[in-house]
Amino acid sequence: MKYVLLFVETEEFAAEFRAMGPAERARAFERVNEWFAAHAGRITGGQKLRDPETATTVRLGAGEPVVVDGPFVEGKEVVSGYTEIDVADLDEALRMVRTWPGCPVVEIRPVETGPME
Amino acid sequence: MTSSPYGTAESHDRLARVVREHAGRLAASLIQVTGDFSTAEDLVQDAVLVALKRWPQEGIPERPDAWLFTVARRRGLDLLRRQENYRRKLARLRWPPDDGETSEPDERLRLIFTCCHPALTQEAQIALTLRVVCGLTTAQIARAFLVRESTVAQRITRAKQKITRAGIPYRVPDHEELAGRLSQVLAVIYLLFNEGYLSTAGQAQSHDLADDAEWLAALLDRLMPTEPEVAGLLALIRLHRARTAARFTPEGTLVRLEDQDRSLWDHEAIAAAAALLTRAIRRQRPGPYQLQAAIVACHAEAPRWADTDWEQIVLLYDMLLHLAPSPVTRLHRAVALRYTRGPRAALVEVDDLAPELDHYYLFHATRADLLRALDRPDEARTADRLALELTTNPAERTLLQERAAS
Numbered sequence: 221m222k223y224v225l226l227f228v229e230t231e232e233f234a235a236e237f238r239a240m241g242p243a244e245r246a247r248a249f250e251r252v253n254e255w256f257a258a259h260a261g262r263i264t265g266g267q268k269l270r271d272p273e274t275a276t277t278v279r280l281g282a283g284e285p286v287v288v289d290g291p292f293v294e295g296k297e298v299v300s301g302y303t304e305i306d307v308a309d310l311d312e313a314l315r316m317v318r319t320w321p322g323c324p325v326v327e328i329r330p331v332e333t334g335p336m337e
Numbered sequence: 338m339t340s341s342p343y344g345t346a347e348s349h350d351r352l353a354r355v356v357r358e359h360a361g362r363l364a365a366s367l368i369q370v371t372g373d374f375s376t377a378e379d380l381v382q383d384a385v386l387v388a389l390k391r392w393p394q395e396g397i398p399e400r401p402d403a404w405l406f407t408v409a410r411r412r413g414l415d416l417l418r419r420q421e422n423y424r425r426k427l428a429r430l431r432w433p434p435d436d437g438e439t440s441e442p443d444e445r446l447r448l449i450f451t452c453c454h455p456a457l458t459q460e461a462q463i464a465l466t467l468r469v470v471c472g473l474t475t476a477q478i479a480r481a482f483l484v485r486e487s488t489v490a491q492r493i494t495r496a497k498q499k500i501t502r503a504g505i506p507y508r509v510p511d512h513e514e515l516a517g518r519l520s521q522v523l524a525v526i527y528l529l530f531n532e533g534y535l536s537t538a539g540q541a542q543s544h545d546l547a548d549d550a551e552w553l554a555a556l557l558d559r560l561m562p563t564e565p566e567v568a569g570l571l572a573l574i575r576l577h578r579a580r581t582a583a584r585f586t587p588e589g590t591l592v593r594l595e596d597q598d599r600s601l602w603d604h605e606a607i608a609a610a611a612a613l614l615t616r617a618i619r620r621q622r623p624g625p626y627q628l629q630a631a632i633v634a635c636h637a638e639a640p641r642w643a644d645t646d647w648e649q650i651v652l653l654y655d656m657l658l659h660l661a662p663s664p665v666t667r668l669h670r671a672v673a674l675r676y677t678r679g680p681r682a683a684l685v686e687v688d689d690l691a692p693e694l695d696h697y698y699l700f701h702a703t704r705a706d707l708l709r710a711l712d713r714p715d716e717a718r719t720a721d722r723l724a725l726e727l728t729t730n731p732a733e734r735t736l737l738q739e740r741a742a743s
């Protein structure tokens with residue numbers, strides 16, 4: 221079953237990350253890379269996203285589409301990347317995510333496989 | 338069919354017992370073959386509804402479990418007549434289920450662990466367990482929790498959809514995951530028990546959740562006989578229930594432990610639960626439920642209030658706090674501390690908890706007790722009033738009101 225892992229950063233996490241020294245930051249990246257390597261067999265796609273400041277959001281619906289700068293306006297938590305995985309079930313996805321060394325929130329969403337409702 | 342006429346009440350009572358004993362197995366065997374949680378569960382509930390209607394008129398069948406199974410299977414075949422593949426699968430079903438591929442303990446365990454999966458909200462876990470494992474109808478669950486039937490139905494529907502659509506597996510977790518997942522299952526059972534035992538609805542409940550909780554704990558203990566925390570929870574529930582007869586006056590007022598008539602306790606049940614606990618403790622894997630049961634056993638085994646082994650109780654609370662720190666546990670420890678180190682020392686401990694427990698009625702009720710013991714009646718009355726404001730349970734309110742008036 222396919223799932224997308226949405227990696228979510230919080231303000232606190234971003235502040236902690238900014239406060240890190242170069243060596244500490246390198247170690248943090250190292251741990252993330254190790255995690256990706258360890259689960260390479262289950263990972264079928266995904267990307268890191270650029271900073272939330274680079275985002276543009278289009279709100280459709282009422283009249284003309286509204287285009288705003290940044291991600292969802294008061295968002296204190298922002299999606300910083302996603303990874304697609306192919307595993308047996310939710311429990312296997314949960315086991316994988318339990319060892320994730322990066323940002324503090326990960327949303328696990330199954331990929332729709334049937335026809336669109 | 339038996340020919341003698343049965344009253345509606347008797348046949349409902351009998352059905353409730355049959356459903357509790359067999360609905361989980363029925364659902365488990367249907368899921369086993371169909372691989373579909375939702376359909377299997379609907380088939381069982383449909384069969385129960387048919388029984389509700391027909392048993393009072395036609396009498397209780399000789400083998401009620403097989404009767405329910407036959408109805409569920411027939412409805413499944415009707416429902417899925419056009420899906421040839423499904424039909425073939427359902428046609429293979431037998432009652433009682435074969436012990437060939439999977440044994441009964443595995444099926445029921447899988448069912449319980451799936452219903453209590455951490456990806457479901459606790460409300461959904463409880464509703465789903467009551468419905469699928471205990472076989473309660475949505476109406477019964479709604480009455481027990483004082484919520485609308487449509488709310489319960491929606492919770493169950495959402496939970497079943499999530500199980501299917503999010504890919505929640507139908508299985509017992511691996512050994513390494515078991516500890517965490519088992520504690521989830523035990524928490525659901527203990528919550529049910531507390532809801533039934535000290536229900537916010539008072540005694541006017543039409544369904545005894547404490548009874549369901551004891552049954553579930555006993556089932557789990559039978560299925561997982563080597564897990565000491567399961568036995569610990571079962572002992573805890575049985576120790577509490579053994580004292581039920583002394584907990585209320587005939588008028589429904591709560592009687593405090595120290596004032597209870599201990600001759601009303603079921604001493605045989607207390608001894609049996611204590612023996613169960615001793616067996617669990619011998620496995621030398623202590624846990625919060627075993628420790629809580631040990632504390633309750635200290636109270637239950639004391640011939641008189643004055644004989645209570647408070648030193649032992651304080652020690653057990655220390656161990657419990659080490660394993661599962663919580664302000665409420667510290668509050669209970671402070672109550673015991675009153676009898677080993679005196680009310681002054683206990684009050685210092687209790688006052689320390691103010692920031693965390695200011696909104697909790699038992700915090701203020703305990704303070705009131707200690708202040709009275711220290712001869713500070715005005716402050717005690719204030720604390721009693723605060724406790725009263727925070728209590729919703731009618732039995733507890735009456736107790737506090739009587740105390741405030743005296």
